[in-house]
Amino acid sequence: MKAYVFPGQGAQFSGMGKDLYENSEVAKELFEKANEILGFRITDIMFEGTDEELKQTRVTQPAIFLHSVILAKALGDSFQPDMVAGHSLGEFSSLVANGTLSFEDALRLVYQRAMAMQKACEAEPSTMAAILGLEDEKVEEVCNNVDGIVVPANYNCPGQLVISGAVPAVEKACELATEAGAKRALVLQVGGAFHSPLMEPARAELAAAIEATVFNTPSCPVYQNVVAKAVSNPEEIKKNLVDQLTAPVRWTQTMNQMIADGATEVIEVGPGKVLQGLFKKVDRQFPVSSAQI
Known part of the structure; x- marks a missing residue:
């Protein structure tokens, strides 16, 4: 069974999608349609922009989404997923797939999600940090022992958990994690505390936008971040997205579940190879590859 997976924020790079635009008529059309929908030429930033420009949440999220989805569309009839999943923002790409x-x-x-998250980030100084080489349970324990908001945000793979929250609480958690034996505790260069209670202001906005959007019955199940299992009911999909x-x-739990449910190969669709690397951390022998036209 083929599992197609879609990357999230952090996979962007200057020049992303340019070869697609130049080599596929389908891709070119969709990129131009995206420029029209967004009201600015995101393709100019994707193809020629600096890392700094690409790092703005309002650019990063649609840019990665576009790279992934347009690549999937350009694959044509050869794109036949049996299951899909996306890391954070990548979940939206998987739902088009x-x-x-x-x-x-x-x-x-x-x-809309990117703009709402940007606003929430500006409301309070917040950040994220990667804790490497410590069991998930230990990291959860560390977060519970810190005053202020700090929570596990991304269960990326065994031995790699990203935490998220208010700046002082994240810094304190990094200290405690290092004392508890973490190999590294690294504050990340991100706009704010994604996947934490500090994103609450963005929820109502996203929920209203999702409610006003048509969700169809999917052609194959999506393994959603929040529940880490196959979902096919459109109402459930909406709730989990919010x-x-x-x-x-x-993500660790999602990878294990996809493999348990019969995935025989994983194909990453979009910029970078981050998700392939994470699958290899779960099972070194597992067949992984990048989608290519």
């Missing part, structure tokens, strides 16, 4: 959302509707939702803003991304 399995027919739950149209390209246009998903792009609008991604942009919950994802303030709840952790259970």
Whole structure:
């Protein structure tokens, strides 16, 4: 069974999608449609922009979404997923891939989500940090022992958990994690505390946008971040998408579940190879590859 997976924030790079635009008529058309929908030429930033420009949440999220989804569309009939999943923002890409959302509707939702998250980030100084080489339970314990808001945000793979919250609480958790034996505790260069209670202000905005959007019955199940299992019911998919803003991304659990449910190969669709690397941490022999036209 083929599992297609879609990356999230952090996978962006200058020049992303340019070869697609130049080599595929389908891709070119969709990129131009995206420029129209967003009201600015995101392709100029993707193809020629600096790392700094690409790092703005309002650019990063739609840029990664577009790279992933347009690549999937450009694959044509060879794109036949049996299951899909996306890491955080990548979940929206996966929902276009399995027919739950149209390209246009998903792009609008991604942009609204990005703007709402940006606003929430500006409301309070917040950050995220990667804790490496410590068991998940230990990291959870560390977070529970810190005053202030700090929570597990991304269960990326065994021995790699990203925490998220208010700046002083995250710094304190990094100290405690190091004392508890973490190999590294690294504050990340991100806009704010994604997948934490500090994203609560963005929830109502995203929920309203999702409620106003048509969600179809998918052609194959999506393994959603919040529940780490296969979901096919459009109402459940909506709820999980909203919950994802303030709840952790259970990617370790998602990978294990996909393998348990019969995935025989994983194909990453979009910029970078981060998700392939994470699958290899779960099972070194597991067949992984990048989608290519």
